[in-house]
Amino acid sequence: MLPAPLRRMRAIAVKELRQMSRDKLTLAMVVGIPLLQMAIFGYGINYDVRHVRAGVVDLANTQASRSLIADIASSQVVDFIARPAGADELRRLIVSGEIHAGLYIPPDFERRRIDATRPVAQVIIDGTRPGVDTAVRAITEAPLPGRTGFKRRASPAIEVLTEFNPERRTAVQVVPALIGVILSMTMVIFTAIALVRERERGNLELLITTPVRSIELMVGKLLPYIGVGLIQTTLVLVAGVVLFDVPINGSLLDLYLGAGLFIAATLGLGLVISTIAATQFQAMQLGFFTLLPSILLSGFAFPFEGSPRVVQYIAQVLPLTHFVEILRGVILRGATLGALWLPVLKLAVFLVLAVALAAVRFHKRLD
Amino acid sequence: MNESGAAIEAHGLTRRFGAVVAVDHAELSIPRGRIYGFLGPNGSGKSTTLRMLCGLITPTSGTIRVLGLDIPRQAEALRTLMGYMTQRFSLWEDLSARENLEFMASVYTLEPGHAAQRIGAAVEEYHLAEFFERPAGTLSGGQKQRLALAAATLHQPSLLLLDEPTSAVDPQSRRDFWESLFALTARGTTILVSTHYMDEAERCHALAILDRGRIVANGAPKQLMADLPLQVIEIETEDTVGARAALHGLDSLRSLAQLGLRLHALLAQDVADPVACIESLLAGRGVKARVRRAEASLEDVFVGATLPRAGQEH
């Protein structure tokens, strides 16, 4: 026979699970939110510019010029889909929007290769399209191995080498962190609403006249949602591997332990919100109010290294900041939780403070 | 705990919500093993008083002792001794009747065997079998109320607070409900019930009449009716309009209510022969009527107690 506090906690958790299983919309959200988010952030928002439609004019048509074209095409940043006859036609295609970039190799290409004072070729870019300029400019500057005969002029002093994401794909950076964003989104709002709903429907007036203690009520309500959060984590992880080829370099156990800690911390925040909000609508609003800074400041999508100091302090208070750190560490860099002890500790402190604050704020009284 | 003492004692119990005085210096002494009623109109402070008695709301001032415990300080110790039925249905509407009872049983940490036996007894006693597996939200008013009473009594509390338990219930179900309450008191349970129905108030062993936060009368219903400091006169007439006009200027008239072709009048006690007095007033207007004295009802007590205070000053 379990001791009374544990039995009451279990009673709350079982009741919560039962109610959850009857709420079809909530169940749909458990699966729907992660999938929608994956689609939006994984496919919809993409800073990688690839397969830019381009044209090439090769008036030299020598061995070296053909090799230069093949070389640039192999980067896949541009696809040479048009071969206009001259510079004028190339420009016309860009104006009409059929292509967004063009490579022009003049007839005196071979002479220019020897003459270091004059450019060998010209790249024309449609400046009206975001992202294209940076991407295409980058490939013309890169020292590609097949670009023989340019050694004297263009070899850069520093070799650029991007580790853990050599192709510099946004999905690899975003998808692991997306686990944290999705959990923040669903967990805070689920718990906040779970308690506020009972207040709104009058259940709380009955519940607080029973022997259930505040802390038992809080923990009992958290437990089922930790399970829901771990299911969501799995969903995003599987989708990330299958759809976006995200490598999982670290241990799954570390990953789930970290996720469990973050889920509990986020749920704690939800409970605090639920002690402040009087209606479900207010709980939703407060949930989104904490969500926005989490998404913008956690380093999930925007690097916060460049942010002002105050903003960096705010970011430190957000559990998502530390979880994004843990996620990228474990999933991409193969780090262990031991190596990531600092963000783990910060999350744990947040969890304890949040649950304590919620239990203190939640008096077993109506006034 | 002293078994002989009152179940509930309150002195100078007051609660303000901003400018509103919801409960104003209430004095309560409620004996054990009885049904005690709070009778009062909407907003008279019935719910607020009940909530203070179970520690849900802190009094602005005053002291409360419930079953020998100092409330709200010792409210947690009261939890297992007390059952509370809120004015609004407060069980979980998306859980079935059975699941609601099972949940309440585990929250009160009844031993599994004992819980099953208590739930079985409740199904029997409150006729829950026909809707036992249905979500509580789909139940009728009377079914919800039976379920709520079953939930409030699962742990066999010695004190039961019921806030307007029969407001959504037909007269037959109300009678059945009161049978259940008497069965509970027969086993020693103290019951405090709020209502605005006269017939219910009359069933209580004793009651307090609340008006705008104040207890304006209290005692056993029979005693209150006998002690009413007003004279009750009934006037039967075809010409109720004329009769009303004739009585209009009468100083000692405290209240006049019409029931069909009868006028029900409450007069101050300073009128020596009220029947003769009224007959002469009616005759002066040429109104034909039968005038007679009547027994005071609880409604008369209620009306008398809740008259505008200015009217009581003579």
Ligand SMILES: Nc1ncnc2c1ncn2[C@@H]1O[C@H](COP(=O)(O)OP(=O)(O)OP(=O)(O)O)[C@@H](O)[C@H]1O
């Ligand atoms: N939480 C609150 N905040 C402000 N005023 C309140 C609050 N609760 C009650 N009141 C006020 O206190 C007074 C008494 O209310 P209470 O609910 O106790 O009356 P009641 O006798 O139970 O009425 P009813 O028969 O309508 O249930 C009312 O004027 C009400 O508006």
Ligand SMILES: [Mg+2]
């Ligand atoms: Mg009320």
